[in-house]
Amino acid sequence: MTRMHKEHNLSKNQQIIFDLIHKSPEPLKAYTILFSVQKKGINAPPQVYRALDKLVEIGKIHKIESKNAFVSCKNSDCEISKATAFSICESCEMVDEISDVKLSKYLSSFNYKKGMKFKRFNLELFGLCKKCK
Amino acid sequence: MTRMHKEHNLSKNQQIIFDLIHKSPEPLKAYTILFSVQKKGINAPPQVYRALDKLVEIGKIHKIESKNAFVSCKNSDCEISKATAFSICESCEMVDEISDVKLSKYLSSFNYKKGMKFKRFNLELFGLCKKCK
DNA sequence: TACATACTGTTATATTATAACAATTCTAAC
DNA sequence: GTTAGAATTGTTATAATATAACAGTATGTA
Numbered sequence: 671m672t673r674m675h676k677e678h679n680l681s682k683n684q685q686i687i688f689d690l691i692h693k694s695p696e697p698l699k700a701y702t703i704l705f706s707v708q709k710k711g712i713n714a715p716p717q718v719y720r721a722l723d724k725l726v727e728i729g730k731i732h733k734i735e736s737k738n739a740f741v742s743c744k745n746s747d748c749e750i751s752k753a754t755a756f757s758i759c760e761s762c763e764m765v766d767e768i769s770d771v772k773l774s775k776y777l778s779s780f781n782y783k784k785g786m787k788f789k790r791f792n793l794e795l796f797g798l799c800k801k802c803k
Numbered sequence: 804m805t806r807m808h809k810e811h812n813l814s815k816n817q818q819i820i821f822d823l824i825h826k827s828p829e830p831l832k833a834y835t836i837l838f839s840v841q842k843k844g845i846n847a848p849p850q851v852y853r854a855l856d857k858l859v860e861i862g863k864i865h866k867i868e869s870k871n872a873f874v875s876c877k878n879s880d881c882e883i884s885k886a887t888a889f890s891i892c893e894s895c896e897m898v899d900e901i902s903d904v905k906l907s908k909y910l911s912s913f914n915y916k917k918g919m920k921f922k923r924f925n926l927e928l929f930g931l932c933k934k935c936k
Numbered sequence: 937t938a939c940a941t942a943c944t945g946t947t948a949t950a951t952t953a954t955a956a957c958a959a960t961t962c963t964a965a966c
Numbered sequence: 967g968t969t970a971g972a973a974t975t976g977t978t979a980t981a982a983t984a985t986a987a988c989a990g991t992a993t994g995t996a
Contacts, residue, residue, distance in 0.1 A: 681962090681973080682975085683975075684974090700951095700953075701952075713976080713977080714976070715952085715953070715954085716954075716978095717974095717975070717976070719952090720975085721974095724973095735868035735927075736925070738983095757915050757919055757921075760922075766915075770915070773913065777926070777928070780928065782899075782901055782903070782928070785932070786892070786932055787936075788890075788928040788929060788930040789893075789929060789930045790928075790929040790930070791928045791929065792869070792926070792927050792929075793926045793927075794925050795915070795919075795924045796921060796922060796923040796925075797919050797920050797921040797922045797923070798920070798922075799918065803920075814942080814943055814992095815944085816943080817943090832982085832983085833982095833983065834982070834983070845944095846945080847947080848984070849944095849946080849947095849985075852984065853943080853944085854943095857942095871982090871983065871984095
């Protein structure tokens with residue numbers, strides 16, 4: 671009877687965890703998420719990691735590798751999840767996804783020594799944001 | 804006589820761990836390193852992580868964030884350790900540091916919404932290497 | 937010498953992530 | 967509707983990655 675949520679095709683746990691990440695102003699870590707959703711019946715790490723894995727796979731969220739944290743994709747059901755770029759403030763830890771078509775095209779078409787063709791990239795740019803400058 | 808860069812004389816543990824990473828054809832993980840150097844008297848994680856932190860700081864090695872592993876810098880005492888790019892094979896896990904002046908300049912001068920000036924970036928490009936294609 | 941700084945050694949613990957297995961629910965074909 | 971495969975869930979245990987805290991040792995330099 672439990673219908674999938676209408677908004678997206680997410681399962682119950684996936685929806686709970688996506689909602690949490692989506693409304694967070696900052697990247698969330700797996701165990702922060704776990705702690706937050708225990709009142710909703712998600713009790714163990716594998717439940718969180720499985721949902722995170724799936725959400726990353728379908729492009730609803732991205733992992734910020736340098737932080738081991740997750741942000742929701744801001745590019746409408748991310749069609750470019752294989753080409754991600756983030757702006758990261760070294761002071762306040764704010765993370766912002768960069769949607770720059772030129773940048774994306776430049777990197778997607780980047781050929782290294784003609785020896786390798788790239789299918790995917792992740793770029794993390796660090797600096798100080800407006801507020802922290 | 805003014806020197807561009809301070810020559811860093813590595814300490815004993817730093818040298819042991821750098822040598823190991825430097826001669827490795829592939830990225831090494833912290834605990835792989837730990838097990839390898841136990842015969843040389845390095846017994847505990849903090850000793851490894853401290854050396855790794857320092858080597859990263861001075862640009863002798865880089866961390867591959869998507870792998871939690873370390874490679875030695877191939878750009879002679881890395882002058883561009885704040886501007887790193889890596890080519891990563893998704894099949895054989897081979898990692899190669901990319902030294903591309905145009906790419907480096909392009910990304911270093913990249914301005915996002917004019918709101919943030921970047922001091923550092925890390926780019927990881929994924930695909931299949933020659934051998935694995 | 938004396939002082940500051942960096943490095944080392946050590947124990948314990950925190951944080952991040954996965955293995956393994958059983959049960960349930962969803963979906964699509966019949 | 968039945969049913970079988972796939973996906974998801976719940977659970978316990980453990981692996982893998984990383985740091986805190988503190989005491990001692992070496993090294994540079996004034």
